[in-house]
Amino acid sequence: MHDLRATLVRGGTSKCWLFGAEDLHEAILATGLDRDRVLTTAFGSADRRQLDGVGGATATTSKAAIVHRAVTSDADVEYEFAQVGIGDERVEWNSNCGNCATAVALYAVHAGLVRVARGNTTVRLRHARSGALLTAVIPTPYGIAPDEGRAVVLGTEALGVPVDLGFESPVGSSTGHLLPTGRPVELLQRADPWTEPVPATLVDAGTAAALMDAEAFGLSGSETLAAFTSVVPLLTELRRRAALTMGLAGPEDPVLHSIPKVGVVGRPRTYRTTGGRLVRADEYDLAVRMVSMHAPHPVIGLTAAVAVAVAASVPGSVPARHLVDRSAPDRLRLGTPAGVLTVNVERAASGRVRRVVLRRAARRIASATLWVPMSRPTAPAGHPATALPAIRRRARTTTAVSVTPSH
C-alpha cells in the first residue's frame, strides 16, 4: 500500500477528491501504476459500486482534480479535472467542471497555494487541458482560511463557504468566436424536411451552446422537468445539427453528446421548482430548461449558464428576445427547474466580456490518506483467494505487508 494524501471537498453539487500533483507523482513512482490507474484504484472504479475505494458510484461523486502551483504569472494554481470511471477503469480528462473548480479554490486557500489576504482572497485558476482561466473570490476574514460558511447553491441545501466563481474571458473558448456563424439566430432544420425549422442562438461563451426558442416546441421554458422531458429526443437530434452548423464536428465525425449544450429559453412565467417553491414571473429574467446528455438537467450546468447570460446580451438573439427588462443585461436571473440562478456579466469599457461570475459554495468534508494497493490482479468472480496465482511483491513495498490466506 502507498499512502496518498487527498482532500475531499464538496463544490456546489459535486464531491471532488483533490490531490496535490507532487503527491500523485510520488504515488505513481511508489506503486508502479500509471496516473489513471492510481485514481481508478483509489476510487475502486473496477466495480460499479466503487466498494473498494473512495468513489461515490455516481457521476457527481466520482470526480477528482490534480492541483499544483502555476508556473506562469497569470494564475496561482493550475488543475486538471478527472471524471473517474464507475465500473470502468478509465479516466476522462477532457472536460472541465465548475463545481470542482470551486472546490479547488477552497483547497488552494487551505493548502497555502495562494497568499491569504485579509478580507477576501482571490484565487486565479487555470484548467490545464483547455487553458481556461477562472477566478474564485473567497471571504477570508482576519486572513484565515475559512472552514465554514452559510452559502447555498441550487440543487442542495448543504451550507458551505461562499465562493464567487468567475469565468475569465469566456467568449470564443471553443471556436474563437462569440457567434460562430456570425448571426444571432440560426434556423435549425430537423431530419424530417416537413417540420418547421427551429430558431436557435448558437453561441460560444464558457461552452458552445445552442439555445432554442421554447415556443417553437409549444413550450414556455418554465415547465416541469416531466413536461420538458418529452422534447429531449428532439433537442438531442438538433444538437447534432447545431454541432455541424457551428463547425464543432464534420458530417463524418462521431456524434457528440456533451457539446454543444442544448436547451430552450422562454419568457418568465410563475412556476414551481422541483423542490416545491413558487417562483413568481417577476423574480427572474429568463426561463431556461437545458439537456444534460440525454436527460433534462435538474438545474443548469455552470458553463451553460455563462453561455445563456452572454447570449442574452446579444441584440436579436433568442434569449434577448424573451427578456422583459433589457436595461440590466449584466445581471441575469435564470429561472431553472431548481430555482433562480443569478449570473453576473462583467465587461471592459470596450464592451468585451471580461468575466462571468456565479455565486457558489464549497465545503471541505475530509482530509485523508488513501491506501492505494501496489498491484491489483483481477480475481475470477466468486473464487477463493487460494486459487489465485502468487503475486510477486514489488521491491518498493517497504512499509506494506502483503499476506496470503493462511487457511
Place this chain on the structure above:
Amino acid sequence: MHDLRATLVRGGTSKCWLFGAEDLHEAILATGLDRDRVLTTAFGSADRRQLDGVGGATATTSKAAIVHRAVTSDADVEYEFAQVGIGDERVEWNSNCGNCATAVALYAVHAGLVRVARGNTTVRLRHARSGALLTAVIPTPYGIAPDEGRAVVLGTEALGVPVDLGFESPVGSSTGHLLPTGRPVELLQRADPWTEPVPATLVDAGTAAALMDAEAFGLSGSETLAAFTSVVPLLTELRRRAALTMGLAGPEDPVLHSIPKVGVVGRPRTYRTTGGRLVRADEYDLAVRMVSMHAPHPVIGLTAAVAVAVAASVPGSVPARHLVDRSAPDRLRLGTPAGVLTVNVERAASGRVRRVVLRRAARRIASATLWVPMSRPTAPAGHPATALPAIRRRARTTTAVSVTPSH
C-alpha cells in the same frame, strides 16, 4: 468545524467508517451535537445523495461502527454498529453487521487495540447491543499489521486481507434455543387454508431463520434470481407465520421484515452464478436462495449462513434432508446465487456448537479527518445564503472560521 478522526475499511461487500469511541465522544463535546447527529452530519445524511458528507448513499456504503477497548476479559474490542440514514437524519443501532465486524477486526489490529502476534492475531469482538461475541483471525506475519492481502469474498472481486470471522456460541442468541419449537421440521400454513402447508426448519443460530423446502414451491433452490423472485411474496407471507410460531412476535405485534431470515434450500444441482460461472453439483453441499427484506438476496447474509450450517447438522431438518454427503456436516459448502460459500462449524466434545467460521476479507481504504460542522440549520431550497438568519457562533469554535457571504 471539528476534526474527527475516522478510518474507512471495506469489510466483505460493505464500506464501513470506523470511529474510536473517545474520538466520537470528543466530537460530541466539541460540536454540541448528539452522537447520532455527529454521524448523520459527517455522512451528509440530510440529503439522499449524501453530497455533503462521506456517506456513499447506498445501504452498504452508509455504515459506521464505534470501537473501543473492551473492559471485560471475554473480548478485546467492543463495537456498536450504526446504519446511518440516507435522506433521513436517523441512525439505526439495533442490528449487527458481519461485514463491519470484519472491518472492525482489521481496524483493531492497525489501531493497536489488540496485541499483534507473530503468525496470526485473534481479535475477540463483542457487539455491544446484542452481546454477541465474534472472533476474527488475521494473518500477521512478522507481527506486523497487514495492509494488503489476496482474499476475495462472494459479491466483489476486490482483494483484501483474509479474515476468518467466527460467530461464538451462536445457538439460541434470539430465543435461547436452537429449535424454538422443539421440532426439526414445522409445517407452515399459508393464510389461504386450501393450500398445502410448507415444511420448514425454524432455527436460531446466528440469527432466527425459517428454512423452507424448495420443492414445496416447485423449485430446486439452485435457480436464477429471476426465477426465485416469483416466490418472494409467498416467502414474506410465511415469514410472518414463522415469526409467530417461533415466538419472535405476537399476533398483535407489527410485522417484522428482517426477522426471521427466510429462504429455501434444496439438493445440489449444476447451475450458473449471477457472474456467469458454472457451478457443478458436486462442488457444493446445499443449494440456498434467501430473501433480503422483500427481494432475493444476491448472495446470503453472514448470520443466515450460520443458521443454515447449524440447521444442516440437525438430523431430520429440511437442510439435512437435502445433503448428499452427511459425513462432514461441520464444513458446509452453500451454493448461493453468487457462488459457493464455505461455512465451518466448530464443536465442543459434547457436540455443542462452539463457533461458526466464515472466510472473509477486509481492506483499509482511507485514514481520515472528517470536518464536522458545529451546527447545521436547514436552508430553504434554492434560497440564497443571504436570506438566512445569522447564526451565533458557539464559544467552543476556536479553530474554525465561519464566514458569511460578503456579496
